[in-house]
Amino acid sequence: MITPIRWEADRLLLLDQTLLPVEERVREHTRWRDVAESIRSLVVRGAPAIGCAAAFGVALAARESRARDGETLLADLEEAFKGLAATRPTAVNLFRALDRMRAVASAHQALPVPALQLRLLGEAQAILEEDLAANHALGAHGADLVPEGARILTHCNAGALATAGYGTAVGVIRAAHERGKVALVWVDETRPVMQGSRLTAWEMVKEGIPHKLISDVAAGFVMKRGEVDLVVTGADRIAANGDTANKIGTYSVAVLARHHGVPFYVAAPFSTIDASVPSGAAIPIEERDASEVRGTAGRQTAPAESPVYNPAFDVTPAELITSIITERGIFRPPYSFT
Amino acid sequence: MITPIRWEADRLLLLDQTLLPVEERVREHTRWRDVAESIRSLVVRGAPAIGCAAAFGVALAARESRARDGETLLADLEEAFKGLAATRPTAVNLFRALDRMRAVASAHQALPVPALQLRLLGEAQAILEEDLAANHALGAHGADLVPEGARILTHCNAGALATAGYGTAVGVIRAAHERGKVALVWVDETRPVMQGSRLTAWEMVKEGIPHKLISDVAAGFVMKRGEVDLVVTGADRIAANGDTANKIGTYSVAVLARHHGVPFYVAAPFSTIDASVPSGAAIPIEERDASEVRGTAGRQTAPAESPVYNPAFDVTPAELITSIITERGIFRPPYSFT
Numbered sequence: 001m002i003t004p005i006r007w008e009a010d011r012l013l014l015l016d017q018t019l020l021p022v023e024e025r026v027r028e029h030t031r032w033r034d035v036a037e038s039i040r041s042l043v044v045r046g047a048p049a050i051g052c053a054a055a056f057g058v059a060l061a062a063r064e065s066r067a068r069d070g071e072t073l074l075a076d077l078e079e080a081f082k083g084l085a086a087t088r089p090t091a092v093n094l095f096r097a098l099d100r101m102r103a104v105a106s107a108h109q110a111l112p113v114p115a116l117q118l119r120l121l122g123e124a125q126a127i128l129e130e131d132l133a134a135n136h137a138l139g140a141h142g143a144d145l146v147p148e149g150a151r152i153l154t155h156c157n158a159g160a161l162a163t164a165g166y167g168t169a170v171g172v173i174r175a176a177h178e179r180g181k182v183a184l185v186w187v188d189e190t191r192p193v194m195q196g197s198r199l200t201a202w203e204m205v206k207e208g209i210p211h212k213l214i215s216d217v218a219a220g221f222v223m224k225r226g227e228v229d230l231v232v233t234g235a236d237r238i239a240a241n242g243d244t245a246n247k248i249g250t251y252s253v254a255v256l257a258r259h260h261g262v263p264f265y266v267a268a269p270f271s272t273i274d275a276s277v278p279s280g281a282a283i284p285i286e287e288r289d290a291s292e293v294r295g296t297a298g299r300q301t302a303p304a305e306s307p308v309y310n311p312a313f314d315v316t317p318a319e320l321i322t323s324i325i326t327e328r329g330i331f332r333p334p335y336s337f338t
Numbered sequence: 339m340i341t342p343i344r345w346e347a348d349r350l351l352l353l354d355q356t357l358l359p360v361e362e363r364v365r366e367h368t369r370w371r372d373v374a375e376s377i378r379s380l381v382v383r384g385a386p387a388i389g390c391a392a393a394f395g396v397a398l399a400a401r402e403s404r405a406r407d408g409e410t411l412l413a414d415l416e417e418a419f420k421g422l423a424a425t426r427p428t429a430v431n432l433f434r435a436l437d438r439m440r441a442v443a444s445a446h447q448a449l450p451v452p453a454l455q456l457r458l459l460g461e462a463q464a465i466l467e468e469d470l471a472a473n474h475a476l477g478a479h480g481a482d483l484v485p486e487g488a489r490i491l492t493h494c495n496a497g498a499l500a501t502a503g504y505g506t507a508v509g510v511i512r513a514a515h516e517r518g519k520v521a522l523v524w525v526d527e528t529r530p531v532m533q534g535s536r537l538t539a540w541e542m543v544k545e546g547i548p549h550k551l552i553s554d555v556a557a558g559f560v561m562k563r564g565e566v567d568l569v570v571t572g573a574d575r576i577a578a579n580g581d582t583a584n585k586i587g588t589y590s591v592a593v594l595a596r597h598h599g600v601p602f603y604v605a606a607p608f609s610t611i612d613a614s615v616p617s618g619a620a621i622p623i624e625e626r627d628a629s630e631v632r633g634t635a636g637r638q639t640a641p642a643e644s645p646v647y648n649p650a651f652d653v654t655p656a657e658l659i660t661s662i663i664t665e666r667g668i669f670r671p672p673y674s675f676t
Contacts, residue, residue: 021638021640021641022638186647187644189529189631189639189640190555191527191529191553191554191555192553194639194640197631197632197639197640197644198639198640201640201641201644202640202641204644205641205643205644211644211645212644212645212646212647213631213632213640213644213645213646213647214631214646214647214648215529215530215554215586215587215631215648216529216553216554216555216587217528217529217554217585217586217587217590218586218587218647218648218649218652219590220587220589220590220593220652221586221589221590221649221652222647224589224652247555248553248555248556248559249553249554249555249556249558251558251559251562252555252557252558252559252590252594255558255593255594255597256590256593256594258597259593259596259597293527293535293551293552293553294535294551295635296634296635296637296639297633297634297635297637297638297639298637299634299635299636299637300359300360300635301527301532301535301536301634301635302359302527302532302535302536302539302540302551303359303539303540303543305543306525306535306539306542306543306549306550306551307549307550307551308550308551308552309524309550309551309552309556309560310552310553310556311556311559314556314558314559314562
């Protein structure tokens with residue numbers, strides 16, 4: 001079992017995803033600022049996992065405070081809420097987790113400080129456990145959609161590493177594999193950060209799921225050869241109309257799937273749906289540093305003088321999405337989540 | 339001016355494209371086997387450039403021979419013809435160049451050996467010069483198709499480095515840039531070997547052509563934002579019906595272009611058209627080593643245990659190609675090249 005995030009005694013342990021698959025190293029965090037830095041630098045990544053880590057970040061901030069009463073503690077937490085919220089803009093789970101931690105702090109501010117600290121830690125743990133349960137539930141729903149002998153293509157890593165464990169898109173693959181339905185998983189390597197080759201392929205090896213790694217550019221050719229039965233990806237934020245922000249390249253895969261008549265599924269916990277955002281046009285898209293594209297694993301592969309456009313996400317319009325798989329069931333177009 | 343291939347005194351000089359853009363190093367070749375190895379290891383790559391290099395490889399083989407008469411020399415050359423032909427299967431230019439060198443050797447076998455050796459060297463030089471002239475001519479034709487203020491996307495490197503100089507797809511871009519028509523070139527990085535980021539971006543920097551480097555996965559998103567006016571790529575082999583083999587990922591770009599109503603052009607010398615191949619289904623597709631996908635620039639980015647599918651090329655069906663630009667003019671569907 002892959003455990004990317006766990007609390008132990010007085011600290012948050014995160015499996016350092018920047019070092020996989022070459023090295024499995026766990027980083028310890030006792031300060032919220034270190035958690036924020038680990039989110040920013042992709043030690044922990046994946047929308048649900050970011051939410052869980054940020055919740056524990058707030059719990060750490062509460063323990064770091066020297067406040068003697070709840071009101072002062074709440075004031076102390078403000079910096080952590082702002083700092084953690086400023087790490088990454090696209091995934092909605094981050095903001096949901098912070099809102100939830102804030103609501104708990106606010107509702108229980110009359111408690112003695114040690115009790116309030118413990119309550120916040122308990123809430124972070126609850127967020128983690130709920131995410132894990134949601135993954136298992138949506139995995140089971142999704143597996144119903146997978147035909148026998150399926151050849152499944154996935155992009156990026158929406159696996160155990162991207163969540164509290166088990167995974168969303170990879171949760172569907174895991175559940176289908178447990179039922180003996182998976183013939184092959186095509187793993188897109190997912191430039192520029194290589195979450196497919198570094199993380200999803202690593203999970204496939206760990207679980208013994210048959211897979212083949214391909215460059216992102218080969219996805220269309222593999223579909224053209226008739227070797228993909230369905231695509232499933234995760235989501236960083238789903239708008240009220242079903243438009244879905246996910247890792248850059250997801251949109252291209254969705255267009256290719258449509259061109260080849262291949263079903264394209266999104267798998268995500270229901271909390272990924274952001275009803276406050278009417279369509280994908282309103283989802284902020286994070287742009288990351290040019291160095292991610294100018295090189296890989298620390299080696300330069302482009303001229304230092306070349307300008308770079310490096311969006312970390314794109315938006316797939318609802319009309320290209322066959323179904324959205326959540327723990328509450330499977331949604332089909334036209335999407336309505338109320 | 340970028341000169342990837344040139345003959346000097348008694349040796350073939352190739353700019354080592356595996357080291358770009360970090361280092362500009364020229365490799366000297368005095369033996370045909372070293373030329374074959376340089377083709378295989380991508381020191382020289384790009385369909386027209388491979389053809390030119392192979393022709394000089396035959397000229398070197400003729401100089402290496404100790405034959406005292408033309409007939410013996412021709413027998414000696416057989417090993418070089420076979421060895422050079424076995425380097426890379428997809429680009430037709432390689433086989434065309436070898437056929438042409440064989441025909442010259444055969445036609446002139448009555449010559450004294452030194453004269454025959456010189457004749458073969460002259461033929462290789464002619465192939466190089468004809469390719470350069472074809473690039474300039476097709477570049478001018480292609481530039482006619484480029485609108486003012488164009489934002490052009492290209493995949494892989496069909497530039498000076500892929501040819502005798504100037505380039506095919508990049509030749510069109512160069513010619514359009516000379517006419518002041520190019521607002522921006524989107525350079526796909528082109529995994530797994532990074533010919534876009536390592537080579538095309540380097541050419542853009544050298545020429546001062548405005549460009550932005552993107553991960554391949556961002557091409558669809560950039561089109562969706564309405565920021566691409568046309569796509570132009572090179573070709574490794576064009577079937578009689580217009581189906582075009584080119585660098586892996588070209589097919590995906592063509593599907594994306596069609597989805598977004600963006601014209602998709604192929605630019606190649608007329609010799610890239612292989613009338614003996616009725617459709618793309620008959621074009622052999624080279625598969626390269628898994629290590630190209632399991633890492634970049636020598637750094638591991640995937641589990642060693644993960645199986646890999648690494649086709650170096652794909653085939654874009656003729657119906658997705660708006661026009662094919664050659665030195666003999668512009669061809670439009672339904673394609674007929676006779």
